[in-house]
Amino acid sequence: MDTKGYRIAVVGATGAVGKAMLKTLEERNLPISELKVLSSKRSAGKKVTFKGKEYTLEEAVPESFEGIQIALFSAGGSVSKELAPEAVKRGAVVIDNTSAFRMDPEVPLVVPEVNEEDIKKHNGIIANPNCSTIQMVAALEPIRAAYGLKKVVVSTYQAVSGAGAAAINELKDQARAILNDEPFKPEILPVKSEEKHYQIAFNVVPQIDKFEENGYTFEEMKMINETKKIMHMPELHVAATCVRLPVVTGHSESVYIEIEKETASVKEIHQLLENAPGITLTDDPSNQVYPMPADCVGKNDVFVGRIRKDLDQENGFHLWVVSDNLLKGAAWNSVQIAESIIKLDLI
Ligand code: NAP
Numbered sequence: 001m002d003t004k005g006y007r008i009a010v011v012g013a014t015g016a017v018g019k020a021m022l023k024t025l026e027e028r029n030l031p032i033s034e035l036k037v038l039s040s041k042r043s044a045g046k047k048v049t050f051k052g053k054e055y056t057l058e059e060a061v062p063e064s065f066e067g068i069q070i071a072l073f074s075a076g077g078s079v080s081k082e083l084a085p086e087a088v089k090r091g092a093v094v095i096d097n098t099s100a101f102r103m104d105p106e107v108p109l110v111v112p113e114v115n116e117e118d119i120k121k122h123n124g125i126i127a128n129p130n131c132s133t134i135q136m137v138a139a140l141e142p143i144r145a146a147y148g149l150k151k152v153v154v155s156t157y158q159a160v161s162g163a164g165a166a167a168i169n170e171l172k173d174q175a176r177a178i179l180n181d182e183p184f185k186p187e188i189l190p191v192k193s194e195e196k197h198y199q200i201a202f203n204v205v206p207q208i209d210k211f212e213e214n215g216y217t218f219e220e221m222k223m224i225n226e227t228k229k230i231m232h233m234p235e236l237h238v239a240a241t242c243v244r245l246p247v248v249t250g251h252s253e254s255v256y257i258e259i260e261k262e263t264a265s266v267k268e269i270h271q272l273l274e275n276a277p278g279i280t281l282t283d284d285p286s287n288q289v290y291p292m293p294a295d296c297v298g299k300n301d302v303f304v305g306r307i308r309k310d311l312d313q314e315n316g317f318h319l320w321v322v323s324d325n326l327l328k329g330a331a332w333n334s335v336q337i338a339e340s341i342i343k344l345d346l347i
């Protein structure tokens with residue numbers, strides 16, 4: 001532990017994730033002796049405030065990482081591919097929020113409540129999983145550890161903040177336009193770089209990220225592949241359907257699982273989740289208590305409710321899992337990894 005504090009860089013500091021990253025770093029009180037806030041050329045020169053002090057944004061270039069110990073990246077995959085190796089070359093440990101390195105066998109993909117030990121095998125880069133994957137595996141790990149896991153079928157209900165600051169603005173602008181009977185032109189969602197864009201306000205869009213040739217989207221394949229890697233279960237059956245909703249922040253998921261054990265009860269699963277780190281059990285149907293995004297925004301935990309035994313499949317259970325996608329799904333999980341690196345003396 002460096003008592004003077006760590007030299008930290010945040011790449012993508014003006015983005016939806018980057019802003020949450022700075023707020024989380026502020027709240028956690030991680031000792032910081034130097035903070036570099038990095039962006040593209042567009043935002044260079046603008047100011048951000050951190051712990052009451054103004055910092056000037058700089059364009060991220062290889063030299064930005066001289067002397068940096070921990071670099072938190074959330075500026076897209078191409079920026080990570082170009083600059084993360086440069087940061088590592090200069091002695092930094094990179095915690096990368098993009099999919100650039102997640103499936104690289106040399107790069108640990110970490111949710112501290114599930115596989116913190118994997119951090120020890122890092123070679124400079126540690127990947128932060130996709131937001132939808134993180135909240136699901138955090139909820140499933142205590143159940144897997146107690147009863148084994150055979151199959152997972154998930155449908156997501158994802159907030160627009162997962163697609164960045166521009167998507168948040170698009171939802172708000174469209175909602176205003178529709179309520180005022182004004183015309184509008186979708187330009188960002190479901191995928192900015194695609195030809196077709198669809199209305200998100202007062203709508204539901206069953207596409208997150210581009211389609212792969214197998215009919216699944218990249219977001220769905222991230223959930224499938226990352227879940228197997230984080231849980232060290234290449235044989236696990238996973239299927240995913242990822243859907244965008246007109247919610248600003250907070251991803252929800254309906255998750256169906258089949259466990260190895262034949263005789264578990266809802267009460268036993270309640271007990272497991274009540275005692276699990278990072279999980280808040282919110283499950284009291286008789287009092288209409290269940291997790292909803294509006295109640296989870298700004299909180300670091302993963303909230304689980306609506307736990308039911310399947311009516312036909314003895315080892316089948318249904319869960320409803322909600323979390324703040326910018327916090328546990330991105331910034332908080334990344335800062336947690338930084339805290340783990342320090343705790344495990346890996347810096
Ligand atoms: P965003 O709101 O659009 O912000 C993008 C950020 O990247 C801005 O700070 C932008 O700076 C910066 N940037 C863009 N091009 C850059 C460049 N060439 N060099 C340096 N900085 C550059 O997007 P976001 O929602 O924060 O997401 C950013 C990335 O984080 C995503 O692309 C994704 O890879 C990752 N992400 C991960 C998760 C997850 O599931 N864990 C969730 C969401 C996002 P300017 O102000 O200069 O434009």
Ligand code: 3JN
Nearest residue numbers: 077097098099100130158162163208
């Ligand atoms: O859309 C969401 O709710 C989550 C999006 C995450 C995301 C957005 C753009 C690029 C990612 C990601 O982290 O998986 C990426 C990426 O592939 O880096």
